[in-house]
Amino acid sequence: MPGPSTPSTGEPVIRTESLTRRFRVRTKGLRSKEVTAVEDLTINVAAGESVGYIGANGAGKSTTIKMLAGILVPSSGTARTCGLEPVTQRRRLARRLGVVFGQRSQLWWDLPLAESFGILAAVHDLSKNREHERTAELVEHLELGEFLATPVRQLSLGQRMRGEVAAALLHSPELLVLDEPTIGLDVVSKQRLREFLLAERAVHGTTLLLTTHDMGDVSRLCERILLVDQGRLAYDGTLAGLSKTVAMRRVLVVDLTAPTPDLHGLPHAEHLGSEADGLRQRLAFDPEVTTAAALLAAVSDQAAVRDLSVEEPDVEDVVRRVYVSRGR
């Protein structure tokens, strides 16, 4: 688990009480029905915490974030972010909050990255000194130097995401909210971004709230997990606590030298499936019970292995098994 949590005596950075948001959605013809995206959500996040906000597709994560950022008005209940009422005090909140939407850009597509930073520094009213100091710090730590002069639309996804994170942090917000920050990134880019976020939090005490479908993000970045199920809070606690509810299975993927029937009788493993006539087979195991090495040895007794990889548990899989363990 990452870094120490910062005890806080002040007001929570995020506080919601019975927060609810409904949408009216069109069904057939002129008919419509009401969808409850977030229901009766009561949470507190203290300064310095790093919280993973996870749940299945459509569970209500983005809707919650939009209400916390003042972009969406709640149907009922209340939210306070950095001690402010997000909708009516949105401008003041913008000075204290940074938001990164993995699938949407806040940068100017046709401008070089450096110019986007300049505009944002002006928007946030940073002094020239502060702007230079903070930009230099972020450029160094996010390794942006080589493409500061490149128009944003020409950046790779990984480069752009680093640019997005820098843009969201330029004004040194006390709360950074990230909606799917590592989506689509390769393993190395993910790792770099996670390391940066950990360092940023350690140095500046920034509170982190992130939604993700990547269990690697959760296990490396988040001390606390909030799990939502159909808009309702289903779990609030540590990853270790969640592991007690459902084992955090990893998946060993083996590529075999010849087509092979599904491997059976492997100790402490579940066969998840095969591809290409059994040339590739996927085996889930609980790292608390066995190791990838022990499982590989057992596979090697039955077939010749050409290549292998180990996948992190998938958030969707964890969420599904939490639901199953609750009888849903």
Ligand SMILES: Nc1ncnc2c1ncn2[C@@H]1O[C@H](COP(=O)(O)OP(=O)(O)OP(=O)(O)O)[C@@H](O)[C@H]1O
């Ligand atoms: N603007 C909208 N109009 C109508 N329905 C909406 C709107 N925004 C969200 N919803 C609905 O609210 C529910 C929650 O959506 P939300 O985007 O918050 O989920 P999510 O947990 O972020 O999902 P994902 O992981 O897929 O991004 C879904 O049923 C979605 O269809």
